[in-house]
Amino acid sequence: MLDLNYGYSDCLAKSDEIGWKLDDVLRADAVYDFGRRFLPDSMVRNTTLDLLSERERLTLNQLTARGYFSLLGQLEQGIIAGSVRKAQLVLLGENEAARALVRVAEEEFKHQLLFERAVAIFDAQFPVECAGIDIGTRVSELVISRGSLPAVFMTLHLELVTQWYYSECVRRDNGTEPLVKRVLEYHWFEEFQHAKIDTLELVRETATTSDGAIDGAIYDYLQIAESIGDLVATQADLDVRTLEVAIDRRFDADDFERLRASRAAAYGSMFVVSGMLNPHFLEVVHRVFPEGPAIIEQRAKAVIDFP
Numbered sequence: 388m389l390d391l392n393y394g395y396s397d398c399l400a401k402s403d404e405i406g407w408k409l410d411d412v413l414r415a416d417a418v419y420d421f422g423r424r425f426l427p428d429s430m431v432r433n434t435t436l437d438l439l440s441e442r443e444r445l446t447l448n449q450l451t452a453r454g455y456f457s458l459l460g461q462l463e464q465g466i467i468a469g470s471v472r473k474a475q476l477v478l479l480g481e482n483e484a485a486r487a488l489v490r491v492a493e494e495e496f497k498h499q500l501l502f503e504r505a506v507a508i509f510d511a512q513f514p515v516e517c518a519g520i521d522i523g524t525r526v527s528e529l530v531i532s533r534g535s536l537p538a539v540f541m542t543l544h545l546e547l548v549t550q551w552y553y554s555e556c557v558r559r560d561n562g563t564e565p566l567v568k569r570v571l572e573y574h575w576f577e578e579f580q581h582a583k584i585d586t587l588e589l590v591r592e593t594a595t596t597s598d599g600a601i602d603g604a605i606y607d608y609l610q611i612a613e614s615i616g617d618l619v620a621t622q623a624d625l626d627v628r629t630l631e632v633a634i635d636r637r638f639d640a641d642d643f644e645r646l647r648a649s650r651a652a653a654y655g656s657m658f659v660v661s662g663m664l665n666p667h668f669l670e671v672v673h674r675v676f677p678e679g680p681a682i683i684e685q686r687a688k689a690v691i692d693f694p
């Protein structure tokens with residue numbers, strides 16, 4: 388059962404207790420161990436194993452981690468936009484909720500700096516130039532494009548999916564590069580409060596919203612999520628091009644497309660489909676709209692072939 392035995396003040400107190408500084412987590416002169424994988428295989432979802440040597444798979448794994456950090460930092464921009472706007476809406480008469488939402492935004496700005504630094508350290512060590520997409524502004528526009536409630540669904544989705552990948556994949560994997568693991572661990576410490584605050588917001592807002600409006604907000608959320616899926620997938624093409632240069636090998640058109648589609652599916656899974664199907668997310672959705680999980684699950688399965 389969904390435990391809502393906490394309030395905004397509990398989340399703020401926990402945030403005060405565990406708040407960390409960027410330099411304490413990742414110094415600018417830190418060094419990755421490029422002899423190790425950067426993400427667990429379950430997260431990278433490499434379905435093109437037959438195309439690559441062991442060494443090439445390791446490079447693809449590391450490039451996928453770079454993409455994950457870069458995209459995660461840019462997706463935080465959407466959470467900032469949603470949280471700041473929501474804080475403004477609730478400020479009159481709901482000071483504690485507004486404080487909690489501003490705290491989320493403030494911590495997400497710090498997370499962006501953390502992921503930007505993680506990418507910069509990667510780029511300084513990686514033997515060839517890496518290309519990345521720039522989607523932060525577009526993500527912000529998308530998250531707040533459909534009103535308050537779809538934005539809360541989307542931000543809760545993003546908070547929970549990043550938590551899930553750390554707690555269920557990275558934390559349990561002894562082979563993950565230690566610095567990468569540390570970055571994701573410290574991110575997770577603060578995300579835990581964010582998901583709780585978003586859950587409180589969702590329950591509070593839906594208490595005064597009609598079922599028809601909640602139903603509409605779920606469809607709006609799904610459109611935002613799918614648009615974000617289309618955006619993150621565009622990183623895949625750049626990853627394969629960077630891989631070609633890094634391993635000094637050119638793929639023919641069919642193999643390139645298999646690799647690109649595999650990376651696009653991995654990013655779509657990491658940020659979109661796994662969020663739609665996240666058990667805690669669906670539990671919260673069920674709490675506010677019992678028909679919601681079936682709508683979301685059906686759409687998720689139609690979006691991507693998800694095992």
Ligand SMILES: [Fe+2]
Nearest residue numbers: 463495498578
């Ligand atoms: Fe974050």
Ligand SMILES: [Fe+2]
Nearest residue numbers: 466546578581
């Ligand atoms: Fe967050």
